[in-house]
Amino acid sequence: MNEYICYPFLIKIDIKLFFSYFFLNPYRAVRKHLERKGERSPHQYGETPVKVIEKLIKASGGINKYQYFVDLGAGRGRVCAFVQKIFGCKVFAFEQLRVFVKKGKKLFPKVHFTYGNFLDQDLKKFDLIYLYGTMMKEKEIVAFTQKVGQRTRVITISYPLTDYDSRFKVINEVEVEFPWGKTKGYIQKLRG
Numbered sequence: 001m002n003e004y005i006c007y008p009f010l011i012k013i014d015i016k017l018f019f020s021y022f023f024l025n026p027y028r029a030v031r032k033h034l035e036r037k038g039e040r041s042p043h044q045y046g047e048t049p050v051k052v053i054e055k056l057i058k059a060s061g062g063i064n065k066y067q068y069f070v071d072l073g074a075g076r077g078r079v080c081a082f083v084q085k086i087f088g089c090k091v092f093a094f095e096q097l098r099v100f101v102k103k104g105k106k107l108f109p110k111v112h113f114t115y116g117n118f119l120d121q122d123l124k125k126f127d128l129i130y131l132y133g134t135m136m137k138e139k140e141i142v143a144f145t146q147k148v149g150q151r152t153r154v155i156t157i158s159y160p161l162t163d164y165d166s167r168f169k170v171i172n173e174v175e176v177e178f179p180w181g182k183t184k185g186y187i188q189k190l191r192g
Helices: 002-006 010-020 026-036 050-059 078-087 098-107 138-145
Strands: 068-072 090-095 111-115 128-131 153-157 168-178 181-190
Touching (some): 010 078, 010 098, 078 090, 078 111, 098 111
């Protein structure tokens, strides 16, 4: 309820999401998708609280209306809709569940939804990338680091990219709180 006091426009976003997903539980949809893929841990879905994403973006130096933000694994698109409204930047959402992309395009037309694996996308044009990615495999994280552009800032949760690629440097780290507990958010970019 507190976020509705701070961000009254979230009421409209959440009402849209509520009715759009009334007969489709997003947690169940992700679990079934991951089970079909043969994942050992199919309980991987969660949404970043809006206060967390706002804090992380501000700690990264912010983003303006001429810049590009992307959420890799955007889920229902709530974070993307929030970022677009608060910061006014161009927002992109990459998602592997076709139903999330289809619904997201209808609900949030200002957000550019793309279906597919973000590792198959060109990520160099983005100014700021948000990668929750706590369940990614090491080889996927390493593959991701090869896709980042020189000027791109990357926000990750619970681990810095420096653990996987020495070309990166951490420019800021912030303690953040998710429903499951406290952790750190890391803001990093390529050296040089």
